Amino acid sequence: MHRKKYAPDILGEIKDVLDEIEERGDLLPKSELQEAITYLRNEWNAVVDIFNYGDTYLDNNMVERMNRYISLSRKNSLFFGSHKGAERGAILYTIALTCRMHKVNLFEYLTDVINRTAEWQPNTPIEKYRELLPDRWEKAND
Numbered sequence: 001m002h003r004k005k006y007a008p009d010i011l012g013e014i015k016d017v018l019d020e021i022e023e024r025g026d027l028l029p030k031s032e033l034q035e036a037i038t039y040l041r042n043e044w045n046a047v048v049d050i051f052n053y054g055d056t057y058l059d060n061n062m063v064e065r066m067n068r069y070i071s072l073s074r075k076n077s078l079f080f081g082s083h084k085g086a087e088r089g090a091i092l093y094t095i096a097l098t099c100r101m102h103k104v105n106l107f108e109y110l111t112d113v114i115n116r117t118a119e120w121q122p123n124t125p126i127e128k129y130r131e132l133l134p135d136r137w138e139k140a141n142d
Contacts, residue, residue: 007051015044066097098134112139 018037021027027034040047050056073093080086099106113132120128130136 003051003054011048011051062101066101069093069097095134102134104134104137108139109134109137113137 018040021033022037027037050058070093073089077086077089080089095110096106098104099109116132117124117129
């Protein structure tokens with residue numbers, strides 16, 4: 001609500017200031033300010049979209065927090081034993097972090113998914129597996 005109410009005027013003022021600075025013509029093409037202005041102009045539609053849609057975040061803090069776990073796992077990664085082991089470890093980290101993002105209990109999730117898929121035939125359609133991804137998962141007994 002606040003975004004749609006206040007953002008258009010503020011964005012209009014920012015655009016006016018950008019226009020004024022560029023009209024002066026006193027910036028060197030490779031100056032940091034000119035590069036920042038060019039970058040903002042190239043990304044202007046994306047900036048406007050942030051304020052048009054309430055589900056767009058103004059920062060990427062959630063992703064940065066998730067990357068923290070990857071950084072912390074680097075020492076553990078030395079002991080995967082092989083490239084295949086490291087690949088499997090990365091898959092498990094991805095599942096764990098996705099569960100965390102969607103507020104899914106990892107232990108309950110893995111227990112349920114392993115029990116369900118143990119009964120499936122080898123030719124089970126891929127879509128059935130996709131329904132078990134953490135963002136779509138619902139416990140079998142719910």
